[in-house]
Amino acid sequence: MSAAPTSTTAALPTSEQHGIKAHSDGRFGFVPVQTRNDRFKSVDVADFAPVTGREAVWKLSPVAKFTDLTAGELDGAPYDVASTPTDGVAIDWVGRDDARIGSVGAPEERAAANAWTSFEKALVITITGEEDKEITVTRAQLGTGPRGAHAIIEARPFSRATIILENTGDARITENLEIIVGESAHLTVVSLQEWNTGAVHLANHFASVGRDAYLKHVVVSLGGSIVRVNPSVRLAGPGSDTDLFGLYFADAGQHLEQQVYVHHDAANSRSRVTYKGALQGTGARTVWIGDVLIGRNAPGTDSYEQNRNLVLTEGTRADSIPNLEIETGDIKGAGHASATGRFDDEQLFYLQSRGITEDEARRLVVRGFLSEIVQHIGSKPLEDRLQAAIEAELRSTDEVRAPAPTEEN
Amino acid sequence: MSVLEIKDLHVSVETDQGTKQILKGVNLTINEGEIHAIMGPNGSGKSTLAYTIAGHPKYHADSGSILLDGEEVLTMTVDQRARAGLFLAMQYPVEIPGVTVTNFLRTAKTAIDGEAPAIRSWIKDVRQSMTNLRMDKSFAERNVNEGFSGGEKKRNEILQLELLKPKFAILDETDSGLDVDALKIVSEGVNRAKANTGLGILLITHYTRILRYIEPDFVHVFVNGRIAEQGGPELADRLEDEGYDRFLVDSNVG
Numbered sequence: 001m002s003a004a005p006t007s008t009t010a011a012l013p014t015s016e017q018h019g020i021k022a023h024s025d026g027r028f029g030f031v032p033v034q035t036r037n038d039r040f041k042s043v044d045v046a047d048f049a050p051v052t053g054r055e056a057v058w059k060l061s062p063v064a065k066f067t068d069l070t071a072g073e074l075d076g077a078p079y080d081v082a083s084t085p086t087d088g089v090a091i092d093w094v095g096r097d098d099a100r101i102g103s104v105g106a107p108e109e110r111a112a113a114n115a116w117t118s119f120e121k122a123l124v125i126t127i128t129g130e131e132d133k134e135i136t137v138t139r140a141q142l143g144t145g146p147r148g149a150h151a152i153i154e155a156r157p158f159s160r161a162t163i164i165l166e167n168t169g170d171a172r173i174t175e176n177l178e179i180i181v182g183e184s185a186h187l188t189v190v191s192l193q194e195w196n197t198g199a200v201h202l203a204n205h206f207a208s209v210g211r212d213a214y215l216k217h218v219v220v221s222l223g224g225s226i227v228r229v230n231p232s233v234r235l236a237g238p239g240s241d242t243d244l245f246g247l248y249f250a251d252a253g254q255h256l257e258q259q260v261y262v263h264h265d266a267a268n269s270r271s272r273v274t275y276k277g278a279l280q281g282t283g284a285r286t287v288w289i290g291d292v293l294i295g296r297n298a299p300g301t302d303s304y305e306q307n308r309n310l311v312l313t314e315g316t317r318a319d320s321i322p323n324l325e326i327e328t329g330d331i332k333g334a335g336h337a338s339a340t341g342r343f344d345d346e347q348l349f350y351l352q353s354r355g356i357t358e359d360e361a362r363r364l365v366v367r368g369f370l371s372e373i374v375q376h377i378g379s380k381p382l383e384d385r386l387q388a389a390i391e392a393e394l395r396s397t398d399e400v401r402a403p404a405p406t407e408e409n
Numbered sequence: 410m411s412v413l414e415i416k417d418l419h420v421s422v423e424t425d426q427g428t429k430q431i432l433k434g435v436n437l438t439i440n441e442g443e444i445h446a447i448m449g450p451n452g453s454g455k456s457t458l459a460y461t462i463a464g465h466p467k468y469h470a471d472s473g474s475i476l477l478d479g480e481e482v483l484t485m486t487v488d489q490r491a492r493a494g495l496f497l498a499m500q501y502p503v504e505i506p507g508v509t510v511t512n513f514l515r516t517a518k519t520a521i522d523g524e525a526p527a528i529r530s531w532i533k534d535v536r537q538s539m540t541n542l543r544m545d546k547s548f549a550e551r552n553v554n555e556g557f558s559g560g561e562k563k564r565n566e567i568l569q570l571e572l573l574k575p576k577f578a579i580l581d582e583t584d585s586g587l588d589v590d591a592l593k594i595v596s597e598g599v600n601r602a603k604a605n606t607g608l609g610i611l612l613i614t615h616y617t618r619i620l621r622y623i624e625p626d627f628v629h630v631f632v633n634g635r636i637a638e639q640g641g642p643e644l645a646d647r648l649e650d651e652g653y654d655r656f657l658v659d660s661n662v663g
Contacts, residue, residue: 345466346503353463353499354517354569355491364516368507368552 036293036325037263041106045117048110057109060287060319062255065226066200069174070111074148076118082138088129089161091137093121100124100152104178105206105232111174112204118148119175125153127161127187134162134379142171149175153189157182157210162379164190171199171224179207181215183237188216188378194389195224203229211237211266218377219275221248221256222389230259235269235298244273246288247373247386249393250316252281259289262305264298273305276373278366278393282315289321290336299330309340310369312362363394411441411478411494411576413609418473420454420461431457433634434473437611439577444603444610446620446645449631450653455613456500458631459581462611463497464490477577492521494576498566498583505553510565511535513553514572521573538571542598560591567598571605578602579611584619596622617649632656 033039042048051070053063063070078093094101101122107113125137153163159182181187193201201224209215221227233242248256262271277286288307309318322336343365351361367390374386420432431454439445449455461468462475464487475482477493485493505513514535519525526534539548542564554562563583570578580599584592600623602608612623620628620642628644629636630653637656638644 344503347505349463349465349487350499350503351505351513351517352487353491353497354513354573355488355520356516357488357520358486360516360520361488364508364513365505368505371507 035327036261036291036323037295039108041108042113043102043106043116045110045113048113051110055109057259060289061228061257062226066111066172066202068146069172069200069202070114072146074114074118074146074174076115076120076148078121078123079139079147079149080141081123082140083135086133086135088127088131088133088159089135089163090124090126090128092124092126094124095121098122098124098152100154100178100180101150102178104180104208104234105176105204107176107204111202112176115148115150115174115176119150122150122152124151125163127153127155127159127163127185130158130160132160132162134164136164136166138166138168139171140169142169142173144170144172147171147173147175149173151175151177152180153177153187154180155182155185155187155213158184160186162188162190164192164379164382166192166194167201168194168196168223169199170196171201173200174202175204177203177205179205179215179217181207181209181213181240183210183213185210185213187214188218190218190220190377190379190382191229192382193219193221193224193227193229195227197223197225199224200226201228202226205229205231207231207233207242208236209233209240209242209269212239213237214241216243216376216378217245218373219246219248219258220386221246221258222393224254224256226255226257228255228257228259230257230261232261232263233271234263234265235271236265238267239269240266241270242272243376244271244275245373245376246275246277247370248275248277248286249370249390250277250279250281250284250286251393251396252315253283255285255287257287259287259291260305261291262293262303264292264294264301264303266298268300269298270302271304274373274376275307276309276370277307277318278310278312278370279316279318280312280393280396282313284313284316285318287319289319289323291323292325292334292336294324294326294328294331294334296327299328300332301328301334302332303334304336306337308338308369310366311340311342312366363391366394367391411609413439413495413577413611414474414476415458415462416474416476418458418461418475419471420457421469421471422457422467423469430471431468431634432461435635437629437636439609439611441576441609442603442607443627444612444623444625445627445629446612446614446625447629447631448614448617448645448648450657451615453631454634455615455631456581459497459579459611459613462490462495462579463487488520491573491575492523496570496573496575496578498563498570498578498580500582500585502554502562502566504555506555508553509550510553511549514569517569517573534572538568541571541601542568543594544568559586560588563587563591563595564598567595567602571598571602574602574606575608577609577611579613581613582615583612584614584616592619593622599623617645620645630656
């Protein structure tokens with residue numbers, strides 16, 4: 001099974017086949033994108049038409065609420081970042097001519113391209129050294145004016161680190177982050193969104209994982225008005241490995257979105273995508289789109305993606321769309337799962353029948369549901385902090401939730 | 410001395426075909442320290458009685474009452490009933506993902522007692538009870554009932570019975586699906602709980618098998634939503650020989 005049989009190759013669609021190439025009459029020149037990897041890319045905002053909200057990448061987003069980020073002029077100047085000096089981690093601002101910029105990915109939509117066109121300098125976090133280390137890089141003073149930004153995390157070959165990108169305060173920002181995971185490097189990147197109410201954050205993360213390297217990527221979105229963090233990971237080297245985790249908790253009026261894309265582009269690569277979210281309050285909205293592409297040159301791929309949503313109150317909406325595209329039959333496994341549901345009444349009854357109050361039983365169930373993600377982060381202080389943040393969200397559930405009907409019997 | 414009294418209890422349940430009356434006037438008094446076995450054919454309403462006492466929202470008490478030491482149980486919420494001293498060991502305990510047995514037990518104990526248990530003696534009690542029920546230490550860190558076998562789930566129920574120390578326990582078909590070794594272990598746990606706390610027990614079962622290990626003081630035969638006959642342990646022996654056929658002649662329960 002190491003080489004695809006000729007007959008299989010011959011059966012695959014060819015460009016001559018009807019419907020794949022443009023019709024010769026010229027009237028129907030539009031050809032839909034045939035594979036996830038063929039989407040239009042450009043670093044120049046002028047190459048993208050104004051956003052209408054009908055585009056595939058925008059159709060589930062409230063685009064009217066951030067036209068300043070997709071169509072307006074952005075402040076691309078460097079901003080304040082805070083971190084504790086750590087051996088083996090260098091943080092610098094570099095010019096647009098730095099060779100690493102653009103080496104991993106390019107925008108597929110207008111907000112990302114607007115950021116790319118606008119940034120003056122890129123923030124670069126460079127990791128060296130084989131010992132484990134952890135660093136938190138905090139942005140807390142982005143202000144309320146529209147910004148565009150660019151950042152790079154480079155884990156040199158054989159290096160190991162956990163990078164926590166902490167986001168608090170006000171913000172209206174669109175940005176791109178390129179993550180380079182060198183050969184045999186072991187990198188954890190946690191993007192933590194604890195913005196103030198009203199913040200808008202549009203981010204695209206592009207990662208490339210080298211030979212025998214590992215990337216753990218975690219998106220935690222709790223605060224902000226509109227938060228859209230879209231990670232794309234290309235498993236570029238043989239034996240590359242990635243775990244993508246997501247944890248989100250949408251309150252009334254909050255829009256939390258993540259479009260995840262994993263591209264298996266080398267042999268024996270492995271990916272796991274696990275996103276879990278809770279929704280409470282009128283207008284709480286979450287979007288998860290999970291695309292996995294197993295390329296022709298990725299035999300031996302092992303892939304699984306799943307999304308779970310727990311609906312805590314009326315008036316919420318969760319979109320969950322897994323897509324799996326497989327170009328080679330020679331794989332170990334590929335699967336996907338998605339489920340969105342409300343509380344299981346039998347679970348509540350069981351807990352209450354042991355004396356636990358209804359409110360506490362709900363908290364236990366939600367905490368249990370989300371802790372699967374928290375437990376995988378791998379940083380004990382951060383795990384404890386997130387458990388506390390989830391507790392705080394849950395306490396507000398009690399205020400949001402309509403009073404339970406009194407029992408009639 | 411505690412007493413649980415069920416008086417002329419009528420219970421219905423909503424089904425797709427409309428409201429269905431299941432309990433049709435149940436009268437039963439259980440004193441502290443007594444073991445009552447309720448036996449009956451499938452569909453006679455035994456489990457409905459168990460869930461109604463525990464307060465499952467699916468079951469509606471249309472009339473009658475359940476009194477625990479004179480207090481009306483039917484107006485209490487599910488958790489209030491548990492804190493008042495009632496316990497239901499379920500036939501099909503549910504899984505609670507992400508919640509460990511340790512965390513669950515401590516939370517439940519704190520809720521029942523109104524204060525957190527003293528850590529050192531609590532850990533000792535939990536370990537001792539788990540050892541008695543031949544539960545491996547690793548159970549403590551597993552999520553509640555997740556991936557447990559049928560027998561492990563039942564042992565976990567009895568573990569809770571031993572640790573939460575209710576005044577009255579309802580055991581709903583605790584014997585179902587257990588092999589003879591597991592049945593003995595679970596029965597020992599129930600007998601130990603009774604010896605330690607002197608609780609009253611309502612033992613619901615389809616078969617007489619468990620009555621070899623847990624000896625009832627009273628046996629009630631449940632047919633078509635009410636008690637058709639009652640007696641001492643000898644009634645169980647008779648059922649063992651004759652089955653439920655003679656009770657079913659005049660009823661519409663198949």
